[in-house]
Structures are given as C-alpha cells and as structure tokens.
Amino acid sequence: MTVTWQSFHFADRIPSTPSIGSTTVTSPDHVHLSFGFAAPHLFPIEQLNLGASEAIISSGRQALQYSGADGPGKIRQWIRARSEHHGIPAKEDEILVTYGSTQGIDLAVNVLLNPGDHVWVEAPSFFSALQSLRIAGARLTSFPIDEHGVRVDLIEQALLEAESSCAPLPKLLYIMPTFHNPGGVTLSAERRVRLAGLARRYNFFIIEDDAYMELNFTDEQLPTLYSLCPQRVIYLNTFSKIIAPGIRLGWAVAQKEVIQKMKLLMLGGSTGVFTQEILASLLERLDIEDHLGKLKNHYKHNRDIMAAAIHRYFGSDVEFHLPQGGFFIWLAFNAGVNTSQFLQLAADKGVSFVDGRSFYIGQEGLHYARLCFSYCNEEQIRRGVKAFAEAYYEWKSGEVQAG
Amino acid sequence: MTVTWQSFHFADRIPSTPSIGSTTVTSPDHVHLSFGFAAPHLFPIEQLNLGASEAIISSGRQALQYSGADGPGKIRQWIRARSEHHGIPAKEDEILVTYGSTQGIDLAVNVLLNPGDHVWVEAPSFFSALQSLRIAGARLTSFPIDEHGVRVDLIEQALLEAESSCAPLPKLLYIMPTFHNPGGVTLSAERRVRLAGLARRYNFFIIEDDAYMELNFTDEQLPTLYSLCPQRVIYLNTFSKIIAPGIRLGWAVAQKEVIQKMKLLMLGGSTGVFTQEILASLLERLDIEDHLGKLKNHYKHNRDIMAAAIHRYFGSDVEFHLPQGGFFIWLAFNAGVNTSQFLQLAADKGVSFVDGRSFYIGQEGLHYARLCFSYCNEEQIRRGVKAFAEAYYEWKSGEVQAG
Numbered sequence: 001m002t003v004t005w006q007s008f009h010f011a012d013r014i015p016s017t018p019s020i021g022s023t024t025v026t027s028p029d030h031v032h033l034s035f036g037f038a039a040p041h042l043f044p045i046e047q048l049n050l051g052a053s054e055a056i057i058s059s060g061r062q063a064l065q066y067s068g069a070d071g072p073g074k075i076r077q078w079i080r081a082r083s084e085h086h087g088i089p090a091k092e093d094e095i096l097v098t099y100g101s102t103q104g105i106d107l108a109v110n111v112l113l114n115p116g117d118h119v120w121v122e123a124p125s126f127f128s129a130l131q132s133l134r135i136a137g138a139r140l141t142s143f144p145i146d147e148h149g150v151r152v153d154l155i156e157q158a159l160l161e162a163e164s165s166c167a168p169l170p171k172l173l174y175i176m177p178t179f180h181n182p183g184g185v186t187l188s189a190e191r192r193v194r195l196a197g198l199a200r201r202y203n204f205f206i207i208e209d210d211a212y213m214e215l216n217f218t219d220e221q222l223p224t225l226y227s228l229c230p231q232r233v234i235y236l237n238t239f240s241k242i243i244a245p246g247i248r249l250g251w252a253v254a255q256k257e258v259i260q261k262m263k264l265l266m267l268g269g270s271t272g273v274f275t276q277e278i279l280a281s282l283l284e285r286l287d288i289e290d291h292l293g294k295l296k297n298h299y300k301h302n303r304d305i306m307a308a309a310i311h312r313y314f315g316s317d318v319e320f321h322l323p324q325g326g327f328f329i330w331l332a333f334n335a336g337v338n339t340s341q342f343l344q345l346a347a348d349k350g351v352s353f354v355d356g357r358s359f360y361i362g363q364e365g366l367h368y369a370r371l372c373f374s375y376c377n378e379e380q381i382r383r384g385v386k387a388f389a390e391a392y393y394e395w396k397s398g399e400v401q402a403g
Numbered sequence: 404m405t406v407t408w409q410s411f412h413f414a415d416r417i418p419s420t421p422s423i424g425s426t427t428v429t430s431p432d433h434v435h436l437s438f439g440f441a442a443p444h445l446f447p448i449e450q451l452n453l454g455a456s457e458a459i460i461s462s463g464r465q466a467l468q469y470s471g472a473d474g475p476g477k478i479r480q481w482i483r484a485r486s487e488h489h490g491i492p493a494k495e496d497e498i499l500v501t502y503g504s505t506q507g508i509d510l511a512v513n514v515l516l517n518p519g520d521h522v523w524v525e526a527p528s529f530f531s532a533l534q535s536l537r538i539a540g541a542r543l544t545s546f547p548i549d550e551h552g553v554r555v556d557l558i559e560q561a562l563l564e565a566e567s568s569c570a571p572l573p574k575l576l577y578i579m580p581t582f583h584n585p586g587g588v589t590l591s592a593e594r595r596v597r598l599a600g601l602a603r604r605y606n607f608f609i610i611e612d613d614a615y616m617e618l619n620f621t622d623e624q625l626p627t628l629y630s631l632c633p634q635r636v637i638y639l640n641t642f643s644k645i646i647a648p649g650i651r652l653g654w655a656v657a658q659k660e661v662i663q664k665m666k667l668l669m670l671g672g673s674t675g676v677f678t679q680e681i682l683a684s685l686l687e688r689l690d691i692e693d694h695l696g697k698l699k700n701h702y703k704h705n706r707d708i709m710a711a712a713i714h715r716y717f718g719s720d721v722e723f724h725l726p727q728g729g730f731f732i733w734l735a736f737n738a739g740v741n742t743s744q745f746l747q748l749a750a751d752k753g754v755s756f757v758d759g760r761s762f763y764i765g766q767e768g769l770h771y772a773r774l775c776f777s778y779c780n781e782e783q784i785r786r787g788v789k790a791f792a793e794a795y796y797e798w799k800s801g802e803v804q805a806g
Contacts, residue, residue: 005634006606009574011517014664045459052455052681056448099502099675110538114414115518135513135668171412203409231408248675261417265538272502272651275678278455 013135027350031384034352036181036327037375039302042295043244044286051281055274074280079251082288086213088224088235090253096262099271101211101238101250105129105174107262108207108234108252109136112172120158120170122150124330124359124368126181126209129174140361141170147321149177149187152195159202170204177225179212179326182359182370186324189222196228206233211250212326214242214292217300220324230255239279241327242292249279299327302373302381309382310371313389327374333392337367346391351384416538430753434787437755438778439584439730442705445698446647447689454684458677477683482654485691489616491627491638493656499665502674504614504641504653508532508577510665511610511637511655512539515575523561523573525553527733527762527771529584529612532577543764544573550724552580552590555598562605573607580628582615582729585762585773589727592625599631609636614653615729617645617695620703623727633658642682644730645695652682702730705776705784712785713774716792730777736795740770749794754787 076095083090098104105128113119115137121130123142133140143154155173162169173195177187187195199206208225226235238250249271252262306329307322319332333339340355356368371388373381479498486493501507508531516522518540524533526545536543546557558576565572576598580590590598602609611628629638641653652674655665709732710725722735736742743758759771772791779787 005603008606008608008635009517010664011514013517013668014514015667049456049459052459053452056452056455111414111417114412114416200408203411205411232411244677246676246680248677261413264418265416272675272678273649274647274651275675277649 013137015131015134029350030347031351031376031380031387033371033373033376033381033384033388034354035375036370036372038241038245038295039298039374039377042298044282044291047285048244048278048282050285051283052278054281055277075249075276075283076251078280078283079253083253086221086224088227088253089230091256093256094253094259096252096254096259096266097271097276098236098250098252100240100245100248101209101236102128102132103271104234104236104238104250104252105207105209106132107265108236108254109133109138109172109174110265111258111261112205112207112234113138117171118168119172119174120155120204121174121361122176122180122183123361124182124356124365125174125361126176127358129207129209130359130361133174138172139168142361145180145183145185147185149180149185149191150175150195152187152191152198155195156198159198163202169202172205172207173199174207174209175225176209176211178210178222179215179323179328181212181326182328182330182354182368183321184323184326184328184330185321186222192223192225192228196225196233199225199229199232204232208233208235210235211238211241213237215296215299215327216325217296217303218324226253234258242288242295243279243282247275247279249275296325299325299374302376302378303329305378306371306373306381306385309385313386314392317392327372329371329373331369331371333367333369335367337392337396339369340366342391342395345395346388349387349391351387351391353388416540418534418537432753433750434754434779434783434790436774436776436779436784436787436791437757439775440778441644441648441698442701442777442780445701447685447694450688451647451681451685453688454686455681458680458684478652478654478679478686481683481686482656486656489624489627491630491656492633494659496659497656497662499655499657499662499669500674500679501639501653501655503643503648503651504612504639505531505535506674507637507639507641507653507655508610508612509535510668511639511657512536512541512575512577513668514661514664515608515610515637516541520574521571522575522577523558523607524577524764525579525583525586526764527585527759527768528577528764529579530761532610532612533762533764536577541575542571545764548583548586548588550588552583552588552594553578553598555590555594555601559597559601562601566605572605575608575610576602577610577612578628579612579614581613581625582618582726582731584615584729585731585733585757585771586724587726587729587731587733588724589625595626595628595631599628599636602628602632602635607635611636611638613638614641614644616640618699618702618730619728620699620706621727629656637661645691645698646682646685650678650682652678699728702728702777705779705781706732708781709774709776709784709788712788716789717795720795730775732774732776734772734774736770736772738770740795740799742772743769745794745798748798749791752790752794754790754794756791 075097076092079095080090080092109132113136117138119133119138119140121140121142123144144151179186206225224235226233235253239247310318320329323329340357343355346353354370356365359365376384478500479495482498483493483495512535516539520541522536522541522543524543524545526547547554582589609628627638629636638656642650713721723732726732743760746758749756757773759768762768776784
C-alpha cells in the first residue's frame with residue numbers, strides 16, 4: 001500500500017541558504033581563503049591537554065554536572081579581569097558565557113526584538129548576524145561603511161528624518177566596530193562617541209560585536225561603545241579567535257537587568273559546564289599576552305603576504321583598506337564586476353573566497369570579495385591569490401568577448 | 404549631570420520565570436529532590452579523562468577547529484548504531500548532534516512552527532519544552548496522561564471535533580512517551596500505533612522526546628513513534644542522562660529533509676566540535692551495556708528506597724505510579740492540596756521538590772509534586788522524603804485550623 005503524504009508547511013523563518021564560508025574541504029590542495037578561521041597550528045594544545053586533565057580529575061564530577069545559567073565562576077572571573085584590562089567595566093553579574101558569539105547575537109536579538117521591529121545594520125555586515133536578525137523577523141535597513149567604519153553621519157541624518165516624519169525608529173543597531181568582518185575597518189573614536197550619543201538620544205540598543213578586538217596589530221586602542229553607553233549596549237566577544245573555535249565559547253557584557261533577561265532565554269541552563277571548566281583551567285596556565293603576541297605576529301605577517309600577493313597579481317584592478325587587525329581583506333573590484341559569477345571558476349582552480357553579496361541585505365556588493373588571511377599558510381596564500389586572480393581575469397575576458 | 408533614560412520595550416517573548424528545578428545549592432545538608440540530574444558518582448570519569456587526552460593529542464587541531472553543521476562523524480556513527488540496536492532506522496544524514504535535547508526541542512519547534520500555530524502537549528509536560536513552545540509563539544492545548552501515557556482517545560476525539568467544526572488542527576504534538584517527565588509513565592504500544600496513525604491522518608508532526616528511554620528497569624521495549632511514522636516524527640535523545648549532563652550533547656533523528664532544515668537554523672555551525680571529539684573517544688572505550696547496567700541498577704534501587712519512604716511517611720495520603728524507568732516519582736495529593744504553598748516550608752526543612760503547576764500550561768496540577776530519585780543517595784532520599792512529609796502535614800494542619 002502506498003501512503004500519500006499531505007504536504008507540511010514548515011516554519012517561514014527557515015533560511016534558504018546554509019551558513020556561508022564553512023564549506024567542507026574538497027581536495028587537500030584546495031586553498032580556503034573563504035574560511036574566517038584561526039590558524040590551527042597556533043591553538044594552545046599542550047596547555048589545553050593539561051587543562052582538560054586537571055578539570056576532569058580535580059573537579060570532574062562538578063564539571064560534568066549541570067549548573068544554573070550562571071555556570072561555574074572561573075571563566076567569568078577571567079572575563080571580568082580581561083574586560084577591565086581593556087577599560088570595559090563589567091561586574092560578574094554583568095557577564096554571561098555563551099556558545100560562541102553566535103549564541104550571544106541570538107540571545108541579544110531575541111531579548112531586544114519583537115517580529116517586525118526595525119534594525120539598522122552596516123553594509124556590509126556579518127552574514128550570521130543578518131541571518132539571526134531575519135529569523136527573528138527584524139526589518140533591516142543598512143548604512144555604508146568607509147575606512148573609518150560605518151557612516152554615523154548618515155545614521156544620524158536618517159534618525160532625524162525618521163523622527164520628523166514619524167517614521168519608525170530602530171530598536172537596535174548591530175555593529176562590528178573593530179576590525180570589521182568583512183570590511184577590515186575600525187570605527188573611529190569620534191564616530192564611537194557620536195553613535196553612543198545617538199543610542200541615548202533615540203533610545204535604541206547597540207549590539208557591539210567585538211570578536212576581533214584582541215587581534216590588534218597596532219598599539220592604538222579605542223574605547224568600546226559599551227564603555228561609552230553601557231545602558232544601551234550589549235557587548236559580545238568570543239574565545240573562538242583567541243583560543244580555538246572548536247571550544248565554542250564566547251561571552252556577553254551588559255547591564256545586569258539585560259543579562260538576566262538573556263539568561264531567561266537560555267532554556268537549557270548555562271553553556272556546557274564541562275567545556276567551561278576545561279577552558280578555565282587552560283586560561284589559568286596560559287600567558288595570555290604572550291599567546292596573543294604570537295597570534296598577532298602571525299596574522300600581521302600573513303596580512304602582509306596577502307596584500308603583497310594582491311598587488312602582484314591584480315595591480316591596480318582592485319582596491320582595499322589594509323586592515324590593522326582581524327582576519328580579512330575586503331577587495332573592491334570595479335563597479336561592473338560580479339564576484340559571484342567566478343566563485344565556481346575559482347573553486348575549479350583550487351581556491352575559495354566569499355562573494356560580496358553574502359554580506360548585504362539586498363542585491364548589493366556584487367563587486368566585492370572577502371579573502372581571509374588567518375587560516376592559510378604563506379605558500380597557500382600566494383597560491384590562492386594567484387588562482388583567484390586567474391579566475392577573475394578569465395571571467396573578465398569571457399565578459400569582454402560576450403559583450 | 405543626570406541622564407534620564409527612556410524606558411525600553413524588550414521582547415515580549417522573554418519568560419518571566421527562570422528555568423525550574425535547577426536552583427543553586429543553599430546549605431550542604433540540603434536535599435535536592437527537585438534536581439532532575441544524574442548521579443555524579445556514576446559519571447565515567449576515568450574513561451572521559453583518557454578520551455579527552457586522546458581527542459586533544461591525536462586529533463587536537465581538528466577538534467579545535469570549526470566544522471560544518473554536520474560536525475565530526477564519529478558521534479553520529481555511534482548514534483546510528485545505537486539507534487539500530489533500539490530498532491530506530493537512522494542513516495547518518497538523518498542524525499543531527501545538538502546541545503543537549505534542549506537545543507533539539509528548540510530547533511524542532513522553530514523548524515515546524517510559525518507564531519500562532521497550534522500545538523498539543525501532555526498535561527503534565529516538561530517545563531523547558533513548554534517554555535520553548537511559548538517563546539515560539541505557539542498556542543497550547545493539553546491532554547491528560549494516565550498510567551498508560553497520554554490519553555490518545557481524547558486526542559483523537561479532539562481532532563475529529565476540530566475537523567468537523569473547521570477549528571484549527573495542531574501542527575505539532577510534543578510528547579515524552581517513555582518514562583515521562585514528570586509523570587513516570589510510558590505510552591502503551593497500542594496508543595503508540597494509534598497516535599502515529601493520527602499524525603499521518605491529520606498531518607501533524609510529533610516531537611518524540613525520549614531522553615529517559617535508556618534508563619529502562621525492565622526487559623520490555625516498545626517501538627518508538629519515530630519507527631512507526633518517520634515522516635511525521637522528530638525523535639530526540641541526549642547524552643545528559645547516560646553519560647553526564649555537563650557534556651551538553653544530544654541528538655535528533657528525522658527524515659533528511661527535516662534534518663537539513665534544522666541545520667539551516669544552526670547559525671553557528673555544528674555544536675562544539677571539541678566536546679564531540681572527546682565524547683566520541685569516551686564512547687569508543689566505554690562498554691555501554693555495562694555502564695547502563697550500573698546506572699539502571701542504581702536508579703532502580705533508589706526508586707525503591709524512595710517509594711518505601713513515601714509509603715512510610717505518607718501512608719495512603721498520596722498516590723503514585725511506580726515508574727519502570729527514568730528519574731521521577733510523580734505524587735498526587737488529594738484534590739484540595741496546593742503543593743506550591745509548602746515549597747518554602749519544605750525548603751526551610753532542608754528539602755526541595757518541584758510543585759505540580761510548573762508542568763501545566765494553565766493553573767492546573769496544584770495537587771501534584773515531582774520528586775527525583777536519581778541525584779541523591781539513599782540517606783538523602785529517606786531524609787528528604789521525611790522532611791517533605793513534615794512540611795506537608797504542617798501545612799495541612801495550618802489549613803485545617805485556618806478553615
């Protein structure tokens with residue numbers, strides 16, 4: 001007997017595309033300039049192994065039990081001290097440990113928004129954040145970035161216009177102010193102060209996603225938006241970029257009443273206690289400044305290798321801002337170029353990248369491409385950029401002939 | 404200068420109460436009959452330590468990297484084999500590893516429902532699932548359980564009535580068919596077949612939360628709803644009850660198209676690869692039947708201790724179904740009793756329990772209480788039940804005087 005199944009109407013909120021930039025490895029020679037990942041050889045494996053043994057042996061049974069949404073305290077003490085080091089005021093009850101910054105974004109979004117609320121984002125912006133906002137039913141408007149970060153002047157102008165025309169004001173601005181993904185740019189001090197003032201004046205929240213802030217190749221450190229306006233900022237950071245992404249732990253800093261609301265949405269209680277205990281043991285035995293120094297030297301060196309390779313293989317056919325930290329170079333081609341059209345061609349030549357349109361809420365950014373310099377080694381970066389250039393010029397010559 | 408802050412309208416979806424049954428420890432003597440937790444002394448610490456070392460040393464750099472939503476394969480292979488052992492057909496692409504079954508519930512709910520959709524649940528039901536459903540905007544209707552599980556006859560009658568009166572049909576039924584939390588009962592084979600048929604006929608999905616199925620004190624095993632109707636069931640299970648809750652890993656089994664949709668909602672990619680690798684190494688070196696045998700002996704013994712203590716201290720003033728597996732005894736007092744009213748009194752006497760109304764969608768179940776026999780030792784169980792009885796009789800005598 002054949003049963004005929006009626007169709008089932010699944011939720012409308014399911015995104016139609018899988019998460020971007022994390023395709024599985026194809027051939028061993030393939031160069032993944034798409035991966036926004038840390039360099040695996042810099043993971044602190046030895047300390048992690050010692051930390052794991054200690055966590056399991058000495059506090060094993062506790063580490064394997066549930067605990068309330070607060071989780072065990074050691075990690076939060078470390079985060080508090082590190083935040084203070086960066087001028088971020090955070091008491092322990094203003095800190096929430098999350099599954100990576102992805103869960104931080106998701107909790108923040110779900111605490112702040114009802115479906116239909118208006119959210120303003122940067123153009124370009126981090127694709128996972130855009131997807132989280134879409135799933136929450138946010139209405140998105142975007143504002144361009146330049147070499148000093150998002151155009152706060154345009155945001156202010158739009159707020160004024162919305163106010164005078166009684167148009168909806170945003171409830172939330174999602175921003176990555178430091179070593180922006182994908183733009184690589186950092187919001188200037190002057191714009192930070194101005195933006196914090198706007199949040200106060202127009203009563204919207206800011207999610208400050210600061211995932212790359214520790215990977216700063218310079219001595220300059222700017223105040224966080226959180227320190228400028230803690231009442232209207234949820235600050236997010238992660239261990240994924242400074243320890244290892246497989247750990248999947250991050251944190252949020254916000255006023256106690258906001259943290260409490262976020263905890264109420266963490267239905268399963270705290271994030272995995274086991275992993276928190278292991279990470280805490282690791283951090284106790286890790287000289288964090290020394291470790292970060294190694295990471296920054298390596299990533300800065302890789303950035304220079306990639307920038308040189310881009311100059312060599314593209315000449316003046318692309319433009320980019322040289323990032324002073326983080327993982328990414330954001331390439332701008334001429335306006336007519338559509339990088340999505342040579343994604344496959346590049347993959348066939350052994351290199352992957354992320355096309356520009358993935359970072360925009362509409363059909364924009366087609367002539368951009370994101371290249372990541374953190375994951376690959378020197379040789380791979382050179383070979384990858386070369387293959388990427390070959391794909392571009394082959395696509396371009398095809399375009400010219402077709403035209 | 405004093406800045407006056409405007410009020411901010413946070414999301415309406417934030418629940419007003421924290422998660423239930425996980426209050427932080429007060430005094431060391433306190434007996435937590437509220438905790439639905441595993442017994443810490445049964446955690447496989449030695450194997451876990453060896454597993455952690457192996458995972459970190461031998462596959463450390465991979466274990467610390469991100470991976471796609473599929474995650475590493477070893478855990479899914481174990482789940483596939485174990486599912487087969489229980490007669491659950493599951494290919495590897497029909498399995499998704501989640502952060503405990505809580506994330507499984509959340510992903511399943513968010514894949515199936517739009518806000519306003521109708522969902523049918525058991526009365527009583529698992530409070531975290533109820534909260535997840537409320538946050539997703541579900542409209543809830545509940546159906547009572549008896550000693551053979553949920554009253555499928557009443558569900559069928561309601562479906563017939565809804566159909567004939569053109570009232571809304573449910574899109575989803577959330578059910579815990581085996582060693583129900585809190586009821587302790589198991590859905591009979593006959594009701595399972597009938598319920599699977601209803602899902603097919605009326606085109607709704609079933610979330611089958613089978614968290615306690617391995618903790619079966621008998622030799623009898625009933626077919627899963629999933630095996631009866633894989634096209635309309637999302638099957639959930641967890642390592643929290645059989646290995647350790649701090650690991651925070653669980654899994655979902657469903658048809659490939661459903662699993663793919665769930666993956667699309669996992670914005671951060673797969674659950675922590677690091678913990679998955681450690682757990683996989685542990686499972687490789689663990690004799691699971693031997694381990695489960697120890698757990699079942701211990702929990703069954705604890706159940707008998709608790710049942711005897713209840714008889715001793717309450718006589719015939721309470722009724723309960725003796726559970727054949729799982730963690731819980733669900734006590735029914737006389738109809739006039741309100742267990743919420745002596746929660747604090749019991750806490751003052753050194754014992755915590757969960758009051759009945761936490762498990763219902765409305766103001767029902769006031770005369771029930773959930774006691775957990777898994778977490779405490781014999782002495783604590785006896786002392787806890789005694790203190791609980793003292794609190795009840797003291798409350799009752801106060802009621803009588805007041806009356």
